Amino acid sequence: MEYIFVGAGGILGAIVRYLITVYFTTHNPMSFPIETLAINILGSFLLTFITNILIDEYRLIFYVKLGVTTGFIGAFTTFSTFSMETINMILNGKIFNAFLYIFLSIAGGLFMSYAGFYSADKIFNLIKKMGENYE
Amino acid sequence: MNNIILVGFGGFAGALLRYELSKNIKEKRTIDIPIETFFINIIGAFFFKFIIKSKIQNLF
Numbered sequence: 001m002e003y004i005f006v007g008a009g010g011i012l013g014a015i016v017r018y019l020i021t022v023y024f025t026t027h028n029p030m031s032f033p034i035e036t037l038a039i040n041i042l043g044s045f046l047l048t049f050i051t052n053i054l055i056d057e058y059r060l061i062f063y064v065k066l067g068v069t070t071g072f073i074g075a076f077t078t079f080s081t082f083s084m085e086t087i088n089m090i091l092n093g094k095i096f097n098a099f100l101y102i103f104l105s106i107a108g109g110l111f112m113s114y115a116g117f118y119s120a121d122k123i124f125n126l127i128k129k130m131g132e133n134y135e
Numbered sequence: 136m137n138n139i140i141l142v143g144f145g146g147f148a149g150a151l152l153r154y155e156l157s158k159n160i161k162e163k164r165t166i167d168i169p170i171e172t173f174f175i176n177i178i179g180a181f182f183f184k185f186i187i188k189s190k191i192q193n194l195f
Contacts, residue, residue: 006154007147014146015139070154075146079176080183087184 005063009071017076032097033085036078037104043077044109048116053124 017039024035047069054065082105089098153175160171 003151003154006150010146010148010150011143012146014142014149018139018142070157071150074153075150080179083176083180084184084187 001063002066005067006071009067009069009073010075013072013075016072017078031094033081033101036081036085037101037108040077040079040082040105041108041112043073045112045116047073047077048113049120050116052117052120 020039021035024038028034050065050068050073054061082101086098086101089095089101156175157171160174164170
Protein backbone atom coordinates (compact mmCIF):
# COMPACT_ATOMS: atom_id res chain seq x y z
CA MET A 1 0.00 0.00 0.00
CA GLU A 2 2.80 2.43 0.91
CA TYR A 3 4.42 1.90 -2.50
CA ILE A 4 1.25 3.09 -4.26
CA PHE A 5 1.18 6.33 -2.29
CA VAL A 6 4.93 6.93 -2.65
CA GLY A 7 4.79 6.15 -6.38
CA ALA A 8 1.73 8.35 -7.00
CA GLY A 9 3.34 11.20 -5.05
CA GLY A 10 6.53 10.72 -7.06
CA ILE A 11 4.65 11.00 -10.37
CA LEU A 12 2.89 14.19 -9.28
CA GLY A 13 5.99 15.78 -7.73
CA ALA A 14 8.13 15.13 -10.79
CA ILE A 15 5.46 16.48 -13.18
CA VAL A 16 4.83 19.64 -11.11
CA ARG A 17 8.57 20.31 -10.94
CA TYR A 18 8.92 19.76 -14.68
CA LEU A 19 6.05 22.16 -15.43
CA ILE A 20 7.46 24.85 -13.10
CA THR A 21 10.92 24.48 -14.67
CA VAL A 22 9.50 24.72 -18.19
CA TYR A 23 7.44 27.78 -17.23
CA PHE A 24 10.38 29.59 -15.65
CA THR A 25 12.83 28.80 -18.43
CA THR A 26 10.43 29.94 -21.17
CA HIS A 27 9.02 33.03 -19.43
CA ASN A 28 12.08 34.17 -17.53
CA PRO A 29 15.28 32.91 -19.15
CA MET A 30 18.00 33.87 -16.66
CA SER A 31 21.47 32.47 -16.13
CA PHE A 32 20.64 32.12 -12.44
CA PRO A 33 18.59 28.95 -11.73
CA ILE A 34 15.77 30.68 -9.89
CA GLU A 35 13.32 27.84 -10.62
CA THR A 36 15.39 25.21 -8.76
CA LEU A 37 15.89 27.62 -5.88
CA ALA A 38 12.14 28.33 -5.65
CA ILE A 39 11.29 24.61 -5.88
CA ASN A 40 13.76 23.60 -3.17
CA ILE A 41 12.73 26.41 -0.82
CA LEU A 42 9.01 25.73 -1.30
CA GLY A 43 9.64 22.00 -0.81
CA SER A 44 11.52 22.68 2.44
CA PHE A 45 8.54 24.62 3.78
CA LEU A 46 5.98 22.02 2.69
CA LEU A 47 7.93 19.07 4.12
CA THR A 48 8.12 20.37 7.70
CA PHE A 49 4.63 21.87 7.48
CA ILE A 50 2.99 18.60 6.42
CA THR A 51 5.13 16.44 8.73
CA ASN A 52 4.08 18.53 11.71
CA ILE A 53 0.43 19.17 10.88
CA LEU A 54 -0.61 15.62 10.03
CA ILE A 55 -0.65 13.23 12.96
CA ASP A 56 -0.31 9.48 12.31
CA GLU A 57 -3.48 8.78 14.23
CA TYR A 58 -5.09 6.83 11.40
CA ARG A 59 -3.48 4.43 8.95
CA LEU A 60 -4.80 6.40 5.95
CA ILE A 61 -3.21 9.60 7.23
CA PHE A 62 0.10 7.74 7.59
CA TYR A 63 -0.08 6.70 3.92
CA VAL A 64 -1.15 10.16 2.74
CA LYS A 65 1.69 11.72 4.71
CA LEU A 66 4.18 9.22 3.27
CA GLY A 67 2.91 9.88 -0.26
CA VAL A 68 3.10 13.65 0.14
CA THR A 69 6.45 13.81 1.97
CA THR A 70 8.54 10.95 0.57
CA GLY A 71 6.74 10.73 -2.77
CA PHE A 72 5.61 14.20 -3.81
CA ILE A 73 8.15 16.43 -2.06
CA GLY A 74 10.95 13.90 -2.61
CA ALA A 75 10.38 14.04 -6.36
CA PHE A 76 9.55 17.76 -6.35
CA THR A 77 12.73 19.00 -4.66
CA THR A 78 16.09 18.30 -6.18
CA PHE A 79 19.50 18.23 -4.59
CA SER A 80 21.14 16.76 -7.69
CA THR A 81 19.99 19.64 -9.93
CA PHE A 82 21.20 22.12 -7.32
CA SER A 83 24.63 20.42 -7.25
CA MET A 84 24.88 20.22 -11.02
CA GLU A 85 23.86 23.85 -11.57
CA THR A 86 26.40 24.98 -8.95
CA ILE A 87 29.18 23.01 -10.65
CA ASN A 88 28.15 24.42 -14.05
CA MET A 89 28.33 27.98 -12.68
CA ILE A 90 31.79 27.33 -11.21
CA LEU A 91 33.01 25.77 -14.48
CA ASN A 92 31.66 28.79 -16.40
CA GLY A 93 33.56 31.17 -14.12
CA LYS A 94 30.46 32.52 -12.35
CA ILE A 95 31.96 32.01 -8.90
CA PHE A 96 29.95 34.75 -7.18
CA ASN A 97 26.66 33.40 -8.58
CA ALA A 98 27.62 29.88 -7.50
CA PHE A 99 28.28 30.90 -3.89
CA LEU A 100 25.17 33.09 -3.82
CA TYR A 101 23.16 30.11 -5.06
CA ILE A 102 24.67 27.83 -2.39
CA PHE A 103 23.98 30.39 0.33
CA LEU A 104 20.41 31.12 -0.78
CA SER A 105 19.58 27.43 -1.16
CA ILE A 106 20.91 26.36 2.23
CA ALA A 107 19.90 29.43 4.26
CA GLY A 108 16.55 29.73 2.46
CA GLY A 109 15.85 26.01 2.85
CA LEU A 110 16.65 26.05 6.56
CA PHE A 111 14.62 29.21 7.14
CA MET A 112 11.61 27.87 5.25
CA SER A 113 11.88 24.53 7.07
CA TYR A 114 11.66 26.39 10.34
CA ALA A 115 8.80 28.54 8.99
CA GLY A 116 6.95 25.33 8.02
CA PHE A 117 7.46 23.86 11.47
CA TYR A 118 6.43 27.09 13.22
CA SER A 119 3.31 27.71 11.12
CA ALA A 120 2.19 24.06 11.39
CA ASP A 121 2.59 24.24 15.14
CA LYS A 122 0.57 27.46 15.35
CA ILE A 123 -2.22 26.19 13.06
CA PHE A 124 -2.35 22.83 14.88
CA ASN A 125 -2.69 24.55 18.27
CA LEU A 126 -5.33 26.91 16.89
CA ILE A 127 -7.41 24.01 15.52
CA LYS A 128 -7.00 22.13 18.80
CA LYS A 129 -8.12 25.19 20.78
CA MET A 130 -11.14 25.69 18.50
CA GLY A 131 -12.08 22.02 19.01
CA GLU A 132 -11.85 22.37 22.78
CA ASN A 133 -14.01 25.51 22.72
CA TYR A 134 -16.56 23.74 20.53
CA GLU A 135 -16.83 20.86 23.02
CA MET B 136 2.70 15.34 -23.60
CA ASN B 137 5.31 12.62 -24.16
CA ASN B 138 7.71 14.52 -21.92
CA ILE B 139 5.18 14.67 -19.10
CA ILE B 140 4.59 10.90 -19.29
CA LEU B 141 8.32 10.23 -19.20
CA VAL B 142 8.84 12.67 -16.31
CA GLY B 143 5.99 11.02 -14.41
CA PHE B 144 7.46 7.57 -15.00
CA GLY B 145 10.87 8.78 -13.80
CA GLY B 146 9.28 10.37 -10.73
CA PHE B 147 7.49 7.11 -9.93
CA ALA B 148 10.65 5.01 -10.25
CA GLY B 149 12.82 7.55 -8.42
CA ALA B 150 10.42 7.94 -5.52
CA LEU B 151 10.11 4.17 -5.02
CA LEU B 152 13.86 3.63 -5.28
CA ARG B 153 14.53 6.42 -2.82
CA TYR B 154 11.94 5.08 -0.39
CA GLU B 155 13.29 1.55 -0.55
CA LEU B 156 16.96 2.61 -0.26
CA SER B 157 16.16 5.01 2.55
CA LYS B 158 14.23 2.34 4.47
CA ASN B 159 17.00 -0.26 4.09
CA ILE B 160 19.83 2.06 5.10
CA LYS B 161 17.83 3.48 8.01
CA GLU B 162 17.24 -0.03 9.40
CA LYS B 163 20.98 -0.81 9.36
CA ARG B 164 22.51 2.46 10.50
CA THR B 165 23.94 2.64 13.97
CA ILE B 166 24.69 6.37 14.21
CA ASP B 167 22.13 9.10 14.80
CA ILE B 168 22.79 10.98 11.54
CA PRO B 169 20.41 10.72 8.53
CA ILE B 170 23.05 8.95 6.47
CA GLU B 171 20.39 7.55 4.09
CA THR B 172 19.44 11.05 2.86
CA PHE B 173 23.09 12.01 2.62
CA PHE B 174 23.88 8.86 0.61
CA ILE B 175 20.90 9.35 -1.74
CA ASN B 176 21.77 13.01 -2.36
CA ILE B 177 25.44 12.25 -3.07
CA ILE B 178 24.66 9.34 -5.41
CA GLY B 179 21.95 11.42 -7.15
CA ALA B 180 24.30 14.36 -7.66
CA PHE B 181 26.91 12.04 -9.19
CA PHE B 182 24.52 10.23 -11.52
CA PHE B 183 22.76 13.40 -12.67
CA LYS B 184 25.97 15.06 -13.81
CA PHE B 185 27.31 11.75 -15.11
CA ILE B 186 24.26 11.11 -17.31
CA ILE B 187 24.20 14.68 -18.66
CA LYS B 188 27.96 14.73 -19.31
CA SER B 189 28.18 11.25 -20.83
CA LYS B 190 25.41 12.17 -23.33
CA ILE B 191 24.11 8.62 -22.93
CA GLN B 192 20.71 9.85 -24.17
CA ASN B 193 22.18 10.35 -27.64
CA LEU B 194 22.56 6.59 -27.95
CA PHE B 195 18.78 6.14 -28.16
